[in-house]
Amino acid sequence: MSARRRPWGIVTVLAFGYAFLYVPIALLIIYSFNESKLVTVWSGFSVKWYGELARNEQLLTAAWLSLRIAFASACGATVLGTMAAYVLDRFGRFRGRTLMTGMIAAPLVMPEVITGLAMLLLFVAMEQLTGWPEGRGSTTIGIAHTTFATAYVAIVVRARLKQIDRSLEEAALDLGAKPWRVFFAITLPIIGPSLAAGWLLSFTLSLDDLVIASFVSGPGSSTLPMVIFSSVRLGVSPQINALATVFVVTVAVIVFTAGRLLTRRDRPRPASRA
Amino acid sequence: MTVSALVARIRARRSARPRSWRARLVAAVPMVWLLVFFLAPFLFVLKIALARSRIGIPPYEPLLEWAESGLLQIRLNLANFAFLFEDPLYTSAYLSALQIAATATVICLAIGYPMAYAISKVRQPLRNMLLMLVILPFWTSFLIRVYAWIGILKNEGLLNGFLMWLGLIDHPLPLLHSAFAVQVGIVYSYLPFMILPIFAALDRMDPTLSEAAQDLGCRPFEVILKVTIPLSLPGVIAGCLLVFIPAAGEFVIPDLLGGSNVLMIGSILWNEFFLNRDWPVASAVAVMMLILLVVPLMLFQRWQERQEDRKA
Numbered sequence: 001m002s003a004r005r006r007p008w009g010i011v012t013v014l015a016f017g018y019a020f021l022y023v024p025i026a027l028l029i030i031y032s033f034n035e036s037k038l039v040t041v042w043s044g045f046s047v048k049w050y051g052e053l054a055r056n057e058q059l060l061t062a063a064w065l066s067l068r069i070a071f072a073s074a075c076g077a078t079v080l081g082t083m084a085a086y087v088l089d090r091f092g093r094f095r096g097r098t099l100m101t102g103m104i105a106a107p108l109v110m111p112e113v114i115t116g117l118a119m120l121l122l123f124v125a126m127e128q129l130t131g132w133p134e135g136r137g138s139t140t141i142g143i144a145h146t147t148f149a150t151a152y153v154a155i156v157v158r159a160r161l162k163q164i165d166r167s168l169e170e171a172a173l174d175l176g177a178k179p180w181r182v183f184f185a186i187t188l189p190i191i192g193p194s195l196a197a198g199w200l201l202s203f204t205l206s207l208d209d210l211v212i213a214s215f216v217s218g219p220g221s222s223t224l225p226m227v228i229f230s231s232v233r234l235g236v237s238p239q240i241n242a243l244a245t246v247f248v249v250t251v252a253v254i255v256f257t258a259g260r261l262l263t264r265r266d267r268p269r270p271a272s273r274a
Numbered sequence: 275m276t277v278s279a280l281v282a283r284i285r286a287r288r289s290a291r292p293r294s295w296r297a298r299l300v301a302a303v304p305m306v307w308l309l310v311f312f313l314a315p316f317l318f319v320l321k322i323a324l325a326r327s328r329i330g331i332p333p334y335e336p337l338l339e340w341a342e343s344g345l346l347q348i349r350l351n352l353a354n355f356a357f358l359f360e361d362p363l364y365t366s367a368y369l370s371a372l373q374i375a376a377t378a379t380v381i382c383l384a385i386g387y388p389m390a391y392a393i394s395k396v397r398q399p400l401r402n403m404l405l406m407l408v409i410l411p412f413w414t415s416f417l418i419r420v421y422a423w424i425g426i427l428k429n430e431g432l433l434n435g436f437l438m439w440l441g442l443i444d445h446p447l448p449l450l451h452s453a454f455a456v457q458v459g460i461v462y463s464y465l466p467f468m469i470l471p472i473f474a475a476l477d478r479m480d481p482t483l484s485e486a487a488q489d490l491g492c493r494p495f496e497v498i499l500k501v502t503i504p505l506s507l508p509g510v511i512a513g514c515l516l517v518f519i520p521a522a523g524e525f526v527i528p529d530l531l532g533g534s535n536v537l538m539i540g541s542i543l544w545n546e547f548f549l550n551r552d553w554p555v556a557s558a559v560a561v562m563m564l565i566l567l568v569v570p571l572m573l574f575q576r577w578q579e580r581q582e583d584r585k586a
Contacts, residue, residue, distance in 0.1 A: 010392040014404070017389040021411055021465065024422035027432060031425065038430075084304035091297070092286065096305060098579075103308040105578040106571060109516060111523020113543045114560045118315030121557070124332050125318050147311040150304065166285070180296060208416050211525055215547070225417050232421050232530060244418040251413045259406055 025248060032241035049242040056239065059227055066224035069138055070206035073145035077202040078195055080146065081153025086183070088154070089161040107151040116215030119144045123216060136218035144216045145209060149202035156201065160194035161187075200258065204251075316564070323557035326351045333553050354558035364542060364559070368566065371538040374453055375522040378460035382517050383510065385461065386468030390509075391502070393469070394476040405473070412466045420459050420530050427455050427531070451533035459527040464520070468513040475509025476502070508577065515574040519567055539563055 035046035053059065084104060088097070107115065123133055123140050133139055164187075172182045188195075210225035217223065231237060325334040358364045393404050411419060426432045427449040434446040449455055479502070487501045488494070503510075521527075525540035532538070539559065546556040 007395065010395050013388045013392040014396075017385060017392070018404075018407060020385070020462070021408070024419065024426060024462065025411065025414070027426065028418070028422045041430075080304045080307055083300050084308075087301045087304065091301060094301070100305055100308070101579055102575050103312050105575045107312065109519040109571065109574055111520055111540060111563065111567070113523055113525050113540045114319070114563060115315075117543065117547060117556060117560050118319045119311070121318035121322055121553075122311070122315040128332070143311060147307070150308065154304075170284075179294075204413050210417055211544075225415070228415070228417050228421075229526070232417070232424070240418065240421060244415070244421070247418060248414050252410065255406065255410060255413060259402075 025244075028241050028244045029248065032238060032245045034238060034241075037238060049238040050246075053239050053242045053246075058222075059224070059239075059243070062222050062224045062227040065138060065221060066207055069142050069145060069223065070203045073142045073149055073206045074199045074202040076142070076146035077149035077153050078199045080150040081198055081202075082157050082191075082195060084150065084154040085157035085161055086187075089158050104151045104154045107148040108155070110148075112209070112211035113215075115148060116144070116212040119147075119212065120215040136216055137221040138217075140216040140218070141213050141221065141223065144212050145202075145206040148212070149205050152201050152205065153195075153198035156198040157191060157194050160191045164190050196258070200254070319557045319560050319564075322554055323354055323561045324351055325554050326353070327552050327554045333551055351554070354554050355562075357555065358558055358562060363537070364539075367537040367539045367542045368562070370453070370536065371522050371524075371540065372566075374456055374528075374536070374538060375460070375518050375524070378457045378464070378521055379514050379518045381457065381461050382465055382468040383514060386465055386513060387472055387510070390469045390472035390476055391498075393473055405470075408466050408469050416463060417526065419463055420527055423455065423459055423462065423531060424450065427458070450531065451535045453532065453536050455531040456528050456536050456538070459531045460517075460521045460524065463527065464517040467516040471512040471516065472506060472509040475506040475512075479505050508581075512574070512577050512581075515570055515577070519570050519574065522567065523563055 031042075032049060033045050033047065034042055035048065036043035084100065087094075088100060088104070091097075119140075120136075123136055127133060127135075133143075168190075169182050169186050172186055173179070177185070208225060209223075210229050213223045214226055214229075217226070228240060228243070232240060322334055327334055389408075393401060393408070396404060424431075428434075429446040429448065429450070431450070433449065434443075437443045438446065483505070484497045484501050487497045492500065522538075523540045524538060525544050528536050528538040528541050529544070532541075539562075543556050543559045543563070546552050546559060
């Protein structure tokens with residue numbers, strides 16, 4: 001529309017918006033290199049907090065536990081979520097479809113305190129009735145995370161399933177391939193990137209969750225967010241700033257690499273769609 | 275009959291065919307998982323909310339009991355709910371949660387809409403880059419993003435230091451541990467959830483519509499008001515629900531940024547459970563929260579379903 005005129009309005013909005021999003025993160029990173037224990041008083045450049053972070057046994061144990069739980073629940077959620085997405089997209093109308101859509105949509109907005117409490121009460125009741133799960137810990141956290149991450153995977157994969165050209169699958173079916181073979185040989189390779197995106201999303205969601213994990217965890221199974229939370233509650237600590245920097249840098253590297261890979265793969269494709 | 279209509283009919287017949295046991299299994303596995311681990315737990319919340327609390331493991335009394343006469347006895351206890359209404363603490367926590375979440379949603383919209391609009395006006399590949407930058411903070415730890423604001427808002431924090439350096443104030447403002455701090459935290463954490471659906475709606479919009487409006491004599495401002503905003507309304511509604519519902523039940527943000535000055539219902543539930551160890555009252559609080567949120571939740575689900583059907 002306003003191709004001639006310089007869009008100052010748009011530039012201002014974007015500048016302020018992104019400043020709001022990124023200044024707090026930038027401040028966190030800057031002050032992680034502060035020598036002083038007082039987070040907000042600058043007293044000189046130092047990397048000593050990174051050293052302390054690397055020696056913090058409790059934090060490292062929790063991080064390792066969190067990574068294992070996140071890996072397992074991301075895998076589980078990717079399988080379940082892809083199945084749910086496939087069923088919702090390809091099976092047409094079937095009994096229970098509305099219920100399933102609801103159970104996929106609700107976890108996205110359900111307040112975490114409610115989900116966490118509900119899960120815990122279920123596990124307690126199950127243990128009373130069947131003796132399983134014995135106590136609570138990484139298994140129950142993993143189940144809880146798998147459940148809510150399934151919803152996210154289903155949304156991501158379903159969006160992709162909707163876009164793809166179905167004539168390839170139909171051709172394979174017409175040529176006599178069994179439906180499961182068509183799925184593994186044709187559908188899965190096409191929707192692969194969205195599965196990867198869903199897996200990564202589940203992984204981060206699990207790694208990031210404090211509330212649900214606090215409800216369903218047991219003694220001796222503190223995840224990384226639980227350790228961070230209890231230390232943050234005691235006050236600001238430069239170690240958390242150092243940890244934040246590690247997080248931000250790792251995530252930025254992964255997201256940008258993944259983004260580059262995905263766009264490179266997608267580029268030669270658009271012409272093929274009618 | 276056009277080719278596409280024919281294809282649609284063939285597809286419909288194909289998906290209506292009786293299914294093999296394998297296909298049934300594919301549908302059953304996620305269904306059963308979600309029923310057991312997502313839906314069933316809510317029944318337990320309702321059940322425990324009606325139970326009496328006791329000291330022991332688990333800290334509630336059973337609802338069903340075999341009485342001495344051999345009859346199955348059901349003991350429902352509504353005292354937990356009565357308790358929530360008697361104590362003004364709970365009512366005010368509900369109201370303040372709704373109020374804080376609503377204010378934060380409006381602020382989110384005020385910041386998010388112009389941002390989504392601006393992003394939709396930018397050309398590729400810069401646009402993809404900007405979108406990625408909106409999502410990026412969401413991938414870093416939520417807890418750490420909230421933590422960042424403690425350092426900014428506290429008395430000897432960066433914002434107060436900056437304002438004093440400018441000479442605008444001469445003693446620090448008590449910014450942290452206030453409803454304001456909680457709202458800032460919510461807006462900051464949930465902003466991507468507002469921007470993305472609005473952007474999606476704006477992106478889907480046919481650009482010729484606003485061009486036509488302009489050709490017919492609308493000023494740029496009028497075009498936004500009369501064409502762009504009404505057409506992006508579904509995105510706005512989705513964004514508001516995605517922010518409001520979880521924000522109303524938020525626990526981490528009021529706990530870290532609001533301290534003991536701001537009581538939200540999510541923190542009440544947490545404290546009843548973790549500090550008072552009163553599971554029945556915590557469950558009753560959860561039930562009340564669900565009742566309160568059920569209308570926005572159903573709205574969200576309706577929107578989600580329509581979204582899926584339209585794309586199909």
